[in-house]
Amino acid sequence: MQLLQFTDKGIYCPVGDFYIDPWQPVQKAVITHAHSDHARGGSQNYLCHHDSVPILKLRLGPDISVQGVAYGETIRMNGVTISLHPAGHVIGSAQIRVALNNEVWVASGDYKTEHDGISAAFEPVPCQTFITECTFGLPIYNWQPQQVVFDNIRQWVHENQQAGKTSVLLGYSLGKAQRLLYHLKDISPEIWAHGAIYITNQMLREHGWDLPELHRITPETPHSVFKNNLVIGPPSAADTTWMRRFNPYSLGVCSGWMQVRGHMRRRNADAGFILSDHADWNGLLSAVKATGAEKVYTTHGFSSAFARYLQENGIPAEEVKTEYGVTEEEETNPS
CATH class of the missing domain: 3.60.15.10 (Ribonuclease Z/Hydroxyacylglutathione hydrolase-like)
Incomplete structure (x- = not known):
């Protein structure tokens, strides 16, 4: 047996x-x-x-x-x-x-x-x-060191800020989101988040994890607060009405699948970052x-x-x- x-x-x-x-x-x-x-x-x-x-x-x-x-x-x-x-x-x-x-x-x-x-x-x-x-x-599938990936994300966010755009990154609420927040916590004056990301982040902060405080996006959140800031959402938010509130924005997808040409286009993303858990x-x-x-x-x-x-x-x-x-x-x- x-x-x-x-x-x-x-x-x-x-x-x-x-x-x-x-x-x-x-x-x-x-x-x-x-x-x-x-x-x-x-x-x-x-x-x-x-x-x-x-x-x-x-x-x-x-x-x-x-x-x-x-x-x-x-x-x-x-x-x-x-x-x-x-x-x-x-x-x-x-x-x-x-x-x-x-x-x-x-x-x-x-x-x-x-x-x-x-x-x-x-x-x-x-x-x-x-x-x-x-x-x-x-x-x-052969990943670059994550520091290279985060340097690329930082450069992308900086370019979006120069253009007056909101930077929207998509990643799973458990795992990818924490990596992004931990390594990008000083990248913009404020970081806004989808409820799925916000709830998980708050729970982990309450249990002692060193993660930045987030601002939760609600239907009442004014459009003006997103300009030049970073927004983090789950992959399911792509191609939904939730995204429209950020215009003008640039969409980045964080996933190992970005290694394969065509995945970024299918996700209607402006940038694909090869970052996998x-x-x-x-x-x-x-x-x-x-x-x-x-x-x-x-x-x-x-x-x-x-x-x-x-x-x-x-x-x-x-x-x-x-x-x-x-x-x-x-x-x-x-x-």
Whole structure:
């Protein structure tokens, strides 16, 4: 019997009787991070990193039963040892290490190998079996250092200010938005935000995170306040009436998908910044190598291509179908 199994409800540990990031309600759910494709409502009990607890409560409801643990702290379920280790994806994200006797599996959830300056930096965890995401599992995805990207964003904002335009950046309310705010907090006199961004930012500030204070955009916010300032919104705000209030504005999209020509045009963006909270091709390869895994399971993204590459390079690998990788939610958050 495998220590972890892939079922129609999610990644299951039969001996420990718990699931990792289940996509159906279960009794015990161990959560890698609070994005909606990995943390879904309806389960009876949740286990996650301490920093994910308030985010889960914000997203799944304040009355959920959730236990938070520190990185490296061990929990035992029916003799199975569980510990959480930094994934570097977003605040509170973790890789789940599962061990029984001398067998060790690691479910990575989502991760990136470059330290973003705010979430805990990725740490490879030695194991025999590694379950890896493959969101950007093709050689064409090769990120520049984030400082280069932020320098480019700063230059773009400066040019917009010189032209009397509002700079509107789109990025997910959990992860991308915090990186933008942390690294661009002094870029304009004021930073305005969509409700989805504002609510998450306020909650994190209340829990001690060093993030700038935002101004929430409401239907009553006067048009004049946006000129020469920065606005941050979720990807779902693109091509909606919400955008019209900023005219004249320039729209920038922050995403790893901007690496591929044509994505910026399809998003009707004026600028595309290649900024991702996922590992690029080299990051995925370095993570796999650092674990020393004897077997790799590839999930969500270019999982087939990445598994084939590993196989061709002497690493046993197998693609697994999951329900991860669905666009991280924004539509249900208030504007």
